[in-house]
Amino acid sequence: MVSGKNELDLASSKNEILLNPRWPKEDHEKLWSLATHVQDERHLQGHVWIATSGSTADSVAGTKLVALSKQALVNSAKSVNTHLQSTSQDVWTEVLPHFHVGGLGIEVRASLVNARVVPALKEQRWDVHHFYEVLNSEKCTLSALVPTQVYDLVTHSYKAPSSMRAIVVGGGVFEAELYKKARALGWPVLPSYGMTETASQIATASLLSLAQSEYPPIGLLSHAQVQKNAEGFLQVQASSLFTCYAQNTSEGRKSWDPKVNGWFTTEDQGELIDGALYIQGRSKDYVKIGGEGTNVARLRSVMENVALQMNASWPSQLAVLDMPSDRLGSEIHLVSQLSEADTEKVVQLFSEKVLPFEKVRKIHYVKEIPRSDLGKVLWGDLRKQL
Template sequence: MASAQKKLDLHSDNNEILLNPRLPQEDFEALHSLALSIQNERKLKGHVWIATSGSTADSAARTKLVALSKKALMSSASAVNLHLQSTSQDVWAQVLPHFHVGGLGIEVRAELAGAKVISALKDGRWDAHHYYSILKSEKCTLSALVPTQVYDLVAHSYQAPSTLRAIVVGGGAFEVELFKKARSLGWPVLPSYGMTETASQIATANLDSLKSDEFPDMGLLSHATARTNENGYLEVQADSLFTCYAQNTQGGTRSWDPKVEGWFTTEDRGQVLDGVLHVQGRSKDYIKIGGEGTNVAHLRSVLENCALALNPSFPLKVTLLDMPSERLGSEIHIVSLLSEAETDNIVKAYSDKVLPFEKPRRVHYVKNIPRSDLGKILWAQLRSLL
């Protein structure tokens, strides 16, 4: 088993299992045993097991694992290096976990380019001030962040260091207003789209987009193609595609490969126009309220932008989700860490921008909004709190 400090041997036939060391021991062991069982069953060689984000899994032990070949990881890394024009002169500031495809991807890119990687975590955890000080002291040129981390930098009004060439932003929706605030502070942020199944990003804004403050297009990288199927879902074909899934279920261990003729159907709706990816949201985000259709991800974006307009730190302290309703089928609820007065201001601003049926019908005040190591909200855990 590979630890968080162990460097991945890209050219060996050994398999590696990269799991979050902070998982409860029982869950860690269940996932580790799953990976061992399936790699033996499928006779896998030269693969790395990585867990998906697990934001909807009902328990950590039932999180889906993804088997990525080392060739897939190197294909992705080569394409990203080409896109970012990365060389041995670059210095990556690393704050994404080794056990996540975003963090591992940085390490592989750096190895292929001969670039340097500097850990910018504080005691193994994200800290905006520490990250900022590392960027300056180490003269970092490249980095990768999730939107939550960009929020923190904007909330502190940090001005980007002049040595920084680009920051790839992925792992969640990157709101336009947050993008504009980051760019106004000089941060060279490049929106991207990717997933564990593709060994990181497959579409990213280009470096020329940094000459403008307009939200940029995400062009497909050299190793990937995409299309929309008849149901409106994005399908991806890439040299970096995963080999198979593995999961613990009530019926025992399971592994499967969902690709059809080399194409992987994602859970995202979207379009591909002239090599540019336009993502419209996940299928699970489309719900009906009293017979009217809406997109929860879009509503969440509206709420976050309203919160951001009031205070840069507020978007991390309030969210919304759909809850079952006997009368309407589904209804919108707000979840807040803020005071009643602060929440009321955000809800009022939000309600002015949405249709009547999309307005919140209840506000929950909680002490904690559970998040993953990458800042993604763990929706199953949040629902259990309510």
């Protein structure tokens, strides 16, 4: 049962616009107007508008919106419920926002099986101590988290309550080292892959994977199909796919449907092997340094694992990014909230694990790395800050 103002009428033909309430009023109004205009223009009914979580827009008002039909949300929820063997006996704890598919997905899943949802944010913000208290007091059984939140649980050495039987982890790269540390503390974490455009995850590790400690394969869920195009990008066909995009641009309001014959081409490169998805990175993560190609996402993964081995809290205080270079075309920089001494330790170990041209060429020390509500680095804001 989903209580309070967050309840969504899945049977209604009414459209819903879910935006971050902390956005500036002026931007909020522009996005609201955009969604209203496009849904009238396209005669949409029974849809929910949600902002893309990975938006790289220059301003909030330019954020790309995704229209998801309520049926798409239901199709996703049914598939996830089946995968997690969710019933009315489950108690979901919700710390992902209602205006994000991660939070909304929990509410829809729970409503379909009449399970209970327990909010676990403190004053509408993530607080790991409050979350842990709620898990114990409410005997929660299921949840969905992003890797940053798993970091926090591991950092504080919290052991999983015996009531917890599965936690879907998505919304970012879930490193193998972090996975192992979380499993060592008893957390039943299931790596997943999904996006706003598919109304949540389309691939998730199985419950059986919790019987072993090795990083598990991420199996495709029953409602989705995946193939690879000629350029190596993953294409998705699913009963949970979005209807269209909408965005405020310099040329005015814009709406479009990028699907071709029902297939949506993602920005992710990867492949499907024996029913499991293997993600290799995004096109924008591939850069050339002095003529040598490298994947920045892989370098971030190396840095996170190195930092995690030294201190569980360090990965959230570091960010690797590529920056333009007159001489090399691109070069690798590190942004750090750590002390110079600790940063140098991490950089030294990182250097031992990458090729010479992939080493960090400059370190930027900052008080805070800009992040979204889900803990994702806001790369556009960070680049401007530097």
